[in-house]
Structures are given as C-alpha cells and as structure tokens.
Amino acid sequence: MDMNSLSPMMPTSPLSMINQVKFEDEPDLKDLFITVDEPESHVTTLETFITYRVVTKTSRGEFDSSEFEVRRRYQDFLWLKGKLEEAHPTLIIPPLPEKFIVKGMVERFNDDFIETRRKALHTFLNRIADHPTLTFNEDFKVFLTAQAWELSSHKKQGPGLLSKVGQTVRAVAWSVRGVKSRPEEFMDMNDFIETFSQKINLIDKISQRIYKEEREYLDEMKEYAPIHTLWAESEEDLADTLSGVASCLARCCTATERRLSGLPEALLPVVHEYVLYSETLTGVMKRRDQIQAELDSKVEALTCKKADADLLTEEIGKLEDKVECANNALKADWERWRQNMRNDIKSAFSDMAERNVQYYEQCLATWESFLSSQSDFCSKEPCEEDP
Template sequence: MEPESEPKYVAVSPGCLTSGHSSLLSPLSPDALQFDEDDDLEVFSKGAALSDGNSFSPLMLASPSSMINQYKFEDEPDVKDIFVTVDEPESHVNAIETFITYRIATKTSRSQFDSCEFEVRRRYQDFLWLKSRLEDAHPTLIIPPLPEKFIVRGMVERFTEEFIETRRKALHKFLNRIADHPTLTFNEDFKIFLTAQAWELTSHKKQGPGLFSRMGQTIKAVASSVRGIKNRPDEFTELGEYVDAFSQKINVLDKISQRIYKEQKGYYEGLKEYGPVHTLWSASEEELVDSLKGMANCIDKCCKVTDTLNLKLSGELIPIIHEYVLYSETLSGVFKKRDQIQAEYDYKVEASINKKADNTDNLKEEIEKLEDKVECANNALKADWERWKQNMQSDLSATFTNMAENRISHYEECLALWESFLSSQTCDFQMDTKE
C-alpha cells in the first residue's frame, strides 16, 4: 500500500517553546469542556478562518520538551516500562479538510517492541479507532474515556488554542491510563497505535469488523435488552445501582463546579473594575488619598490571588470531575455488555430446556462456551471494577484535598492583605489624633 501523502502544515512553530513546564500545567476553561455528542469540530471546511488572533498561538500549541524527559526511565525499569507523551499539536490542510494531529512519543523497554523509542502523529479519529478496538477486544473492561466531540454551532472561532490544549491533555491522560492498565497496555492495537506510521495504521483500520458484523452485534444488544436479565448475580445488581447513583451525583457536581467557576470569574472581573475606581477617586480627595490608594492596592492584590484560585479551579478540579462524568457513562455501557453476554447464555439454556433446538448436541456445546464466556466476563469486570474504584477514590480525594488547600491559601492571603490595610489605617488614625 502506498503511504498517504503528507498533509500541508499550517500554523506550526515547533521551535517556539514555553519555558519550564508551564504549558503542561496551563489552566483549562470550563467553556472548553462544553461538548455536544451531535457536533464535532474535528473536521470543518478548509475555507474556515484559522488565523484569527485567538487561535493557534505558538506559545500555547508548542509543548516544552517531551514529558518523557521528566522521568528517570533508566533508574526505575521495574516500576514502569513504558512512557507515552502527547504533545506538539499541529494543524494540517489537505484538499478536503483541515484537522489537528498530535505527536505521540513512546519510550519503552518491553521486548515485544522492535525499538525502545517511537514517534508518530495521530489525529482525533485515530484515538476513536483505538478506543473502539479496545472495547471490542475487552467488552467488560473499563476503557478510559476520550474527550467528547466539540460543539460547533457555526462558531469556528471557538476552535482555539485553549480547546486544543484541553484536548491534548485529555488525550495524554487517555493513553497513559491505557499504558498503566495491567491488561490494556499489552493490547496489540495499542502497540500498533503507538508505533505504526500513518499509512500502516490506515491499513490496520481497514481490517476492523465489517458493517454486517457490527449490525449483528447491535441486533444482539437490542434482543438482550428486550429479553431482559433474569439471573443477574446480586453483586452485579448492586454494582449497577452504585453506578447509577454515582452518575447522578458526579453529573450534579460537574454542573455546580462549572457554575461556581463562572460566578467566581464574574467576581474576579468585578474586582478588576473595582480597584481602579478608588485610584481615580483619590485624585479628587486630598484627605483620603492614602486610604483610597491603599484600598486600590489591596483590591488589586486580592484580584490577582482570586485569579490564581480560578485558574486552579478550572485546571485541577473541573477536568477531573468531568472525566469521571465520562467514566460513569463508560461504566453503564460495560454493565450492559455484561448483561448482553449473560442474556445470550440464558436464552440458549432456556431453548435447551424447552427443546426448541433441533440439534441438542450442538446446543450443549454452545451453552458450555457461553458459560465460560459469562464467567470470564464476570471475573474481568469484577477485577477491573476494584481497580477503577481505587483509582477513582484516589483521584477525587487528591483533587478535593488540593482544592481545599487552594481555598484556604486564597482566604489566608486575602485576609493578610486586608489586615495589613486595616493596620495601616489604624496607625494613620492614631497619628492624626496625636496631632
């Protein structure tokens, strides 16, 4: 197969890097997390404007040196044997579309890889392919979620560097969740995704399940839902109820967190206007000059502290909560697949009891295979569930703890600023009294 032609690069500045790791820690706006499953800005008209002042800033798009370099890989081979980095987004243009690709850099010591380092470029659709293949190969494992499709609504200008950076971070986390998973990390499609060149990956994509195969799976899923599950183990019923409750709570928490951020953003914008008013006022009040300027200075410093808090809220809390909103949807899908496998087994057993089948020997063989399939599915889900739950509790606990510390720090700094202002005013008042 001939390699596909290399797309034309636009709005690229590989050599323009931010210092340190600031781009990796840059905040995520909740506006960049407003998604809609029906729309996608991954592909849009070639004629769409990409060069407006808010889009594709080289300082935002170009990442610092690969995160791989932050790890002392040689010093801890027994701890982790594969490192994956997603960085350096680039805009591509061809005759049909404009799209974004990301550099995927991999460093590994695993013997099944032909080399210890790989570097490829992937677009969002390639990540969708990988997720789909993992779901097909491991139907009852909890596959990490991908960032959702971005809402278009005719507003191309929303395809900004902030959205690209938000997506880059989410894709980076997606691949590293897979790399850290004890089963998914050894999936052959994951290896192909990390190592194959673009034309090779295109060839592998064509080897996926055909249309009729996918239609058959859909028909089975619908049939299972119609028949229902009569013999679901109690433990999976309880897990399903837990997932439903978790989904409701995390969705509410996601909405409230974003609303709080918007309110705090409004408070910050108000502070930005509030301080300068005192400075302007001081020009016409000679006796209040020091007090007014002191107020303006205090408000200005509180404004900066509040902005820092908002950045931490949008960069540390909201993305984690939203990721687990997506995880709750994944969990619901996994439980449905488990039920689908059991429903197929129950149907065959019922058919055998009612002697509806002509060839009972073949039916018994099918039942034995389906029984093994159900047992494997149950064991895989139970093991992955425990792993996921531990990770979830650890992630959310750390996130809430950090946010509590950030809140305390914010209020302590603001309190210190206002106490300093009050102290200065008390001293001035005492001096005026003595005079």
C-alpha cells in the same frame, strides 16, 4: 464508598465521598511513558482536522525501540477505544473527551478547545498505559508505534462491515431481550452506577456554576482598583488611604486569578472525566448483560429442544466460560476503578481546599496589613473633631 446508603435526591459533599478511603503505597514499576502534545491543524479540500503528536518512551522488550513518535487525529483515538471495548467488553475503558464542542466553547478549533482536548487525550492514553491488562493490548501497541499509513492498513484488517452489522444486530436483540436473573453482586454494582452518575453529574454542574460565578466576581473586582486610584487623585486628604485600598484590591485580584486557575486545571477536568466514566460504566454493564443474555437464550433453546441438543450443549459450555471470564474481569476491574476514582477525587478536592486556604490567608494578610498601617497613621496624626 457506599453510594447505596445515600439518598439519590440529596447532593453529597466531596468529603463524604472520600472520608473512608485508605491507600497503600505501591512500588513504581512504570515502564511506559506517553505524552500527547503539539497539536497541528490540517486543512484539506474535504475537511479540517487537528492531529496531535504522541511520544512514547518504554523499556519493554516487546517494543522494537525505546522511543516512538507518531501523529494521531481524534478518529484514531476513537478507533483505539472501539478495539479495546471489542477485545475486553467487560473492562472499564477510559473515556474519551466528547467529539463535538464542549460546553462553553464557541469555536471548535480555538486554542482553548484544542488544549482541553489535548489534555484529555493525554489522560486517556496514560490511563490505558497504567491499566494492568489494557496496556498489553496489541492494538494499543500499534496505535503508539505505527506510522499513519501503517495504522490505516492495520485498521482494514478488522472485521468487515457486514460482520459488524451482524454483531450489532445480535447485541441489540439480546439487550432488548434482557437477562432473566442478573447475579446480586451485579445488581448492587448497577445500583451504585446509577447513584454515582446522579452524584457526579450534580457535582459537575455545581463546579461549573461556581467557576462561572467566581469569574464574574473577579471581573467586577478588577474595576475597583482603578476606580480607587482615580478617586485618590481627586481627594488630597484621602489620597494615601485610597491608594492603599487600590493596592489591596489589585493584590486580591491577582490572588483570585491564581486560585481560579486551579479549577479548570485540576478540579473541573477530573470531575468531568468521571461524568464520562459513569456513561462508560453503563456501557460495560450492558455488554456484560448481552453476554449473559446470549447464554440464557441458548439454555432456553435447549430446554425447549428447538435445535440440535449436542450442538447447543457445546455452545452453552463455551458461553458459560465466556460469561464467567466476563464477570471475573469486570469484578477485578471494578475494584481497581473504584480505588482510582476515590484517589482522583480526593486529590482534586484536597488540592482545591489547599488553594482556597492559601487564597484567603493571603487576602486576609493583605487587608490586615493595610488596616494596621491606617491605625498607626491615626495614632501619629490625631484626627480633628467634627464640628
């Protein structure tokens, strides 16, 4: 998908985003299956929170058992994401759902919000499980297998607060300083990310608006079947016809509800996930630039002879290796992510297109059958001529 050839101000149709996609069949070698379910509310004197059951089934030898069951809260998922970013700064870590209330949700802990978050957390873990590198991360294994007290103990083994603050200050300094010469392939990658972000955010807004308008249309259409039923009771000559119209409207309402269920179940979550992915990609590029900026600062110090030359030369050698590893990791993960993105978007829009075709065929057949019955009725019962 060549996003650079698209005008950032013009919306892109879903078809044009996926019309050049080709996929190869790969053998199913999955050996790690994760399910997030059974949300449970917890109320303490200090806070109210939700935990989710995480069930893992695996055939991997590095696991002590073939099945594990633990309970995790949202902040545990945040910890895992942070550890993955720390260990693999230039890999594309799957996004988590937003921490706070999502658009359209009034109550933070209502059933719709909890279910939406549960599905997103389930997707998050399975994205990691399917990743060729992240799936073997030790913190990921601990997250899936450790009981609550064990996980708390493991969290305390990380770097101290002062160490984290120091790393953050250095990262911010290198970020502000910037890189002198970002390689051209990463310049192209950054341009793609900016354009992709504009397009996917636009698609997300349009999808949300369509869903809202379709819901309003359905609510209005639901009023017509009862109205025609009441009308039939007061018009003896038109009773059969009006009752038929009411029946058609009721069937069309049922079909519309079935079609609309596909938007929040299939299309909207996929589109919104890639909105969050666009933010993740921006973060990945920043971390890559920070690593390169650190190298640039050491090279500049050596050129100006601001420190011990031998020590700087050794540090530069290590940083050059670090930059090369970071770049190679990002390039490999970038292609994997782009292929998954194309596949996900293609599947989501193809599924919705199929649902729409079935919906319109069903409604068309409903009304054609009704009109046919009315034609047959008129042919058997000649209508009186108007005076």
